[in-house]
Each structure stands twice: as C-alpha cells, then as structure tokens.
Amino acid sequence: MAKKLKVVKSTISHTWDHxxxxxxxxxEGKAEPFEPGQKPTLVPVWDKNMCVRxxxxxxxxxxxxxxxxxxxxxEANLNYCKGCSICHKExxxxxxxxxxxx
Amino acid sequence: xxxxxxxxxxxLPFKEHFLPEAHRACMGCGVALGVxxxxxxxxxKREWMKxxxxxxxxxxxxxxxxxxxxQEGKEGLRPALLQIDKGNQTHLxxxxxxxxxxxxxxxxxxxxxxxxxxxxxxxxYVATACPSYxxxxxxxxxxxxxxxxxxxxxxxxxxxxxxxFESELTINIGRYAVECALYPxxxxxxxxxxxTIDHPKLRPVEQYLSMQKRFAHFKQKEISALxxxxxxxxxxxxxxxx
Numbered sequence: 001m002a003k004k005l006k007v008v009k010s011t012i013s014h015t016w017d018h019x020x021x022x023x024x025x026x027x028e029g030k031a032e033p034f035e036p037g038q039k040p041t042l043v044p045v046w047d048k049n050m051c052v053r054x055x056x057x058x059x060x061x062x063x064x065x066x067x068x069x070x071x072x073x074x075e076a077n078l079n080y081c082k083g084c085s086i087c088h089k090e091x092x093x094x095x096x097x098x099x100x101x102x
Numbered sequence: 103x104x105x106x107x108x109x110x111x112x113x114l115p116f117k118e119h120f121l122p123e124a125h126r127a128c129m130g131c132g133v134a135l136g137v138x139x140x141x142x143x144x145x146x147k148r149e150w151m152k153x154x155x156x157x158x159x160x161x162x163x164x165x166x167x168x169x170x171x172x173q174e175g176k177e178g179l180r181p182a183l184l185q186i187d188k189g190n191q192t193h194l195x196x197x198x199x200x201x202x203x204x205x206x207x208x209x210x211x212x213x214x215x216x217x218x219x220x221x222x223x224x225x226x227y228v229a230t231a232c233p234s235y236x237x238x239x240x241x242x243x244x245x246x247x248x249x250x251x252x253x254x255x256x257x258x259x260x261x262x263x264x265x266x267f268e269s270e271l272t273i274n275i276g277r278y279a280v281e282c283a284l285y286p287x288x289x290x291x292x293x294x295x296x297x298t299i300d301h302p303k304l305r306p307v308e309q310y311l312s313m314q315k316r317f318a319h320f321k322q323k324e325i326s327a328l329x330x331x332x333x334x335x336x337x338x339x340x341x342x343x344x
Contacts, residue, residue: 040129055111059236060273062127062135064118084130084262084269 040083042098044076050095057087057096114142114240130269132259132276133198136233140196140257143243194246195220195254200261212284212328217256218344221290226251229289229298232258234276238287238298245289258285266315275313281305283336295344307332 044057044066051073058066058074065080066087076087078101088096120138127134197216220228227249231239239257246253260276262269279285282305288297307329311317338344 053112059111059114059139060135062131062138062272063129064120064138068112068116082129084272086130086270086272089270090273 040078040081041100042083042085043078043081043101044085044087044096045099046073046075047095047097048073050093052093052095054092056090056092060086060090062086111236119144128263128269130262130272132233132261132272133200135272136198136239136257136259139233139236139239140243143240144247192250193252194243195252196243197254197256198259199256200259200264202261202264212332214256214285217254217290220254221293221344224251225254225290227253227289227291228256229254230256230258230285230287232276232280232285232287234273235280235287235299242289242298264316266318267313271313275310278305278310278313282307282310283332284310286336286339288339290344295339295342297339300340304333304336 053072053074055068055074058068061076062084063080063082065077065082066074067077069075083098085098088098118138119141120134199214199216214230217228217230227246229242229246231242233239242255246255258276258279260267260272260279262272265275267275280287280299281301283301284307286297287299288295290296308325311320311325
C-alpha cells in the first residue's frame with residue numbers, strides 16, 4: 001500500500017505553478033532587468049578609519065560589485081556580491097572584514 | 103608598463119562594460135575577473151557591439167566538443183586560424199585557460215602549446231597574462247590592439263571549484279603560479295621572447311601544488327622532476343629563447 005500524501009495549501013501567492021511551462025520568460029530581452037538570485041551569506045564591511053581609498057578591492061572584484069561612492073570610499077552592491085571574500089584577503093590595510101548578513 | 107608605473111587602480115576608467123547582472127560565474131571566478139580587466143583595457147579603443155550581453159564575440163568550447171588533439175593544444179587554435187583566413191582584418195584573440203580540459207592532472211597541464219603555435223603561425227604579438235597582475239594584463243591587451251598584425255593572449259584564470267581551493271585565494275594562486283615559474287609571464291613581439299615579470303628568486307613548485315586539491319595524487323618523485331623541468335624552461339626564457 002502506497003502512503004497517501006497530505007496535500008498542504010501554500011500560503012504564498014506566487015509559486016512555481018504560476019510561472020509558464022518550463023519557466024520560460026516570454027518577454028523579449030536579456031537578464032539585465034531581473035534581479036540576481038540570492039544574497040550572500042558573508043558580506044564585506046569597510047572600516048572607514050583604516051581605509052585609504054586605494055581601490056584594490058575594486059580592482060580585484062570578479063563580480064564588479066564594488067563601486068566608488070561620492071565621498072571616495074568604496075561600497076559593495078549586495079545584489080551582485082557573492083561573498084567570495086577576495087577583497088578581504090587582498091586589502092593591504094585590513095580595512096575589510098567579512099560579516100554575516102542579518 | 104610605462105603608463106602604469108604607479109600601482110594606482112583609481113587611474114583606470116570607472117565605467118563598467120562588464121555588467122554583473124547577467125554573468126553566472128561561481129564566487130571568486132578567475133575568468134570573470136579576467137574578462138572584466140580586459141574590458142577596462144579596451145574602454146576607449148573599440149566601438150562596443152550592441153546586443154551581445156558581453157559586448158564582445160566569444161566562444162565557449164566544452165571539453166566534450168573538442169577532439170583529442172585540440173585538448174592537447176596542437177589544434178586548439180583552429181577556430182582562430184579559420185577566422186584569420188577569411189579576410190584582411192586583424193584580430194586580437196583572448197584565450198581564458200582554466201586548465202579544465204586536460205582531464206587527468208599530469209605535468210602535461212603546464213605545457214602551454216597555444217602561444218607556441220600562435221608564434222609559429224606568424225602572429226605579430228603573443229603574450230601570456232594572469233588577472234593577479236592586472237596592470238600587466240591591461241598593458242598587454244592594449245599592445246595587442248595596437249599591433250599591426252594578429253595578436254594572441256593566453257590568460258590563466260584560476261578556478262576555485264575545479265582546482266579545489268578556497269574562493270578567497272584566487273588572486274594568491276595566480277601569483278604563486280607566476281612566482282614558481284609554472285606559468286611565466288612573457289610576451290613575444292615578432293618572434294622574440296621577453297619576460298615581462300621576472301622574479302629573481304623562484305618559489306618552490308611544491309608550494310603551489312600543495313595549495314590545490316587537484317594535485318593531491320602527485321608523488322614526491324614527480325614534483326622534483328617537474329621542478330627540474332621548470333628551471334630549464336625558465337632559464338631558456340630568461341635568455342630570450344624558446
């Protein structure tokens with residue numbers, strides 16, 4: 001005898017069965033307008049007292065997530081950051097620490 | 103390297119043509135980093151292709167699609183060479199090498215045949231580069247664009263998943279590969295070799311191999327044999343021969 005599975009109604013309004021067959025996007029264009037998937041578990045945090053604004057973190061970021069702000073200090077866009085912690089490793093002054101995102 | 107005598111990343115253009123929205127690389131990817139740095143170099147030099155997401159024509163060969171001789175690098179330049187024969191235009195070819203095609207990781211991995219083939223086919227400018235040395239790479243791309251004939255760049259791109267190391271070590275691994283002379287950075291202008299980054303004292307090969315899981319099966323005998331071979335090749339390069 002096969003076990004009977006309980007059917008649970010989901011409370012989320014937008015589930016997989018609301019998408020089109022095969023998860024095909026019917027709109028024309030590229031991936032640009034969509035937000036990338038999940039956010040990283042580890043996130044770079046700058047200590048502005050130690051940072052000398054040299055830009056090494058910006059140079060070595062493979063995801064082009066780090067950008068210069070108006071004040072000259074660098075910031076990571078957490079939509080694009082994947083948490084590889086290259087910037088933390090390459091910073092000469094130890095200004096970047098990897099923190100768990102809340 | 104004249105323009106980049108100072109190690110100042112802020113002198114580079116801040117505009118990104120390599121857009122992060124669309125690329126699906128793993129974290130700490132060497133290829134993504136290499137491509138991004140190449141874009142920095144090409145900033146003013148070319149009219150950007152509209153439509154393509156990476157804004158530059160590219161081909162991604164999968165290991166299964168290649169013949170055995172292509173995998174060993176003897177005929178790996180075939181698409182490039184076919185493209186050359188078509189017209190009078192000159193091209194800059196970039197090869198991002200993450201050493202994944204070789205299959206078994208044997209000492210063969212370190213023999214880069216592509217640059218030698220390119221030199222033999224009469225490319226005007228041939229060079230090897232690594233994203234761990236960004237200003238060297240950017241300089242080489244610019245020289246390749248300026249050269250009158252065809253040019254070829256071989257770019258080592260460390261792969262954290264394939265090679266078996268932590269994603270934060272991507273830059274370090276590239277540096278180690280150059281410092282222990284398994285991947286020497288040189289350029290070939292009209293057939294004459296020149297080392298662009300020359301370390302007076304080389305790092306032992308074992309340090310580089312022990313950082314990665316893919317060389318876990320290497321025995322001490324193989325490592326010492328590899329060390330001797332590397333020394334010979336590097337001495338040749340220093341003398342300007344190959």
